[in-house]
Amino acid sequence: MRFKKQKRHRKTVRFFSVCFEFRQPFKVLCDGTFVHHLLHNDLIPADKALSDCLSAPVKLFTTSCVLAELKTLGASQSASFQAARKLAIARCDHEKRVSADACIAEVIGENNSEHFFVATQDADLRKKLQKVPKVPLIFGLRNALFLEPPSKFQREFAQSSEEKRLHMTDKEYKALEKRTTSILANADAEDSSDEEGLGYHSPGLLPHNTRNYAGKERDIKDRVRFKRKKAKGPNPLSVKKKKSHENTSLASGKEAKGDDGNAQSKRKRKRSRRALLRMARSSSIILVICED
Template sequence: MKVKRYKRVNKYLQFYMNSFGYRPPFQVVIDATFAQSCLKSKINIREQMTKYFGKHEIKLVTTVCVVQETQRLSQSLYGALLVIKQFPIHRCGHEKSPIAANDCIRELICGSGNNNPDHYMLATQDLQLTRSVRRSVVCPLIYLNGNVIVMTKPVDSVKEEAHRRGVDASDQLAEHDVQVLSKLKEIHGLADDSVGDNQPKKRRKGPKGPNPLSCKKPKTKPTTTTTTKTSGAGSSGSAGGGDGGTGSTDSRLRKRKRNRGRGGAASKTTHIKQMFDKIVANISTGGGGGGADTTN
């Protein structure tokens, strides 16, 4: 079976299930005309019907009146009679005095109030029976189109009936909801009588500020405490007065730090220069003394 045909029949079945309460297993009433057409096309009704309905269960039935009428026409419908007898006989109320097959099917489907209470489906090739059932009651109709089993599309009258039932059901549901809410209010002490001026009023929401996550954070300046050398020296001098020892030690420490900050090569050169100066001074003092001794 093609995918389009499978989707179409599922759509129709879902419509009847949601709007009119059809439930599987679906009861399909078969008459002699449908059995005869399937026999000519060499179609197995049970097998093809099961494939056509897919996952939904079906129950193929017929009536005593259909079997009796087919037996009276057994010369031309002998094969259809054998096919019809394969399906279970559904009680139609005419077992003692059978009537015409079309009248029997119409009474079975339409019922007393023309509302198809048992949710039957009809499989027939009789156009007169199809028109009469379609005008009087909501019933899915199945027929054979060539070698293919097809379900008719719901007509406008059926759609209007479904819409009317849906509106009525929604109104009833709304009333039921109102009753349930009123009972719950009484149970929890939230009835309309108990609600007075003490009920807090809703705050009106004003304009909201910007999102703090999307805003750029303000830059905070670092607080640094700078102490000048002059202020430090003045304070030490004023505080120390005649304390020269502390001043000399501070100056030495500063010099050492400066020397450390300079390169190691500069300190070496100064040291060598100082040693050289000492050697020259010693030589000069020693030479002056020797000359004086020789003169004496």
């Protein structure tokens, strides 16, 4: 049950934060009845109890009219008066004291520009503030604090304001129309001057082809150009080499010639240097013998 309550509170806080720009730390405006409830049910310190309820840091406020009302109640509400005096004072600008509910309603106004969370035990005040679009309400029940979910009026107001943000206002539409007419007029004037040869196009209003041509002259690429992938052949290492018929015929011819001319193709015996010297000596000896 406690987990569901916290989940519901987080959803409500997110609604007011997104739709009406409530920001942390949240400001909580307390009246006398709520301060009395906190003391009576021992929900102290009050800032910790409210921060646990909203799952965010808070800052507590009250008004001078609320303090004056608690003071007039006498000793029965002296503890509540002393506790309320410790809270920050929200400006209400009342010269004469008014009732607490009227003071809080006036501080909130029509749009709750200060983004207050209102904490009160007054059911009539809560019912009245439900008709104000940007007011989240907090109340206590025994020893627990609850954040009221947004009312039907508040949801409808948030939806209508979101739809208005999606469309242009009359002022924005007129400004856009004026700008487009001026741009078209400038473009027509430059086209006419270009036909007469008296002017040139500004870079912002150049036609598409002219802008590309100027970019080529200045070696500027207007568009990103991607390299096209070319068709690649197979991996040469994975392909078998083709057997050529000419090479086989030449090889067979050489083999045939080798068989016919064995005598011619015999390799000459290589002679060493010592053998040549011996041969030369033997030949000189033979010559000497012949001369004798």
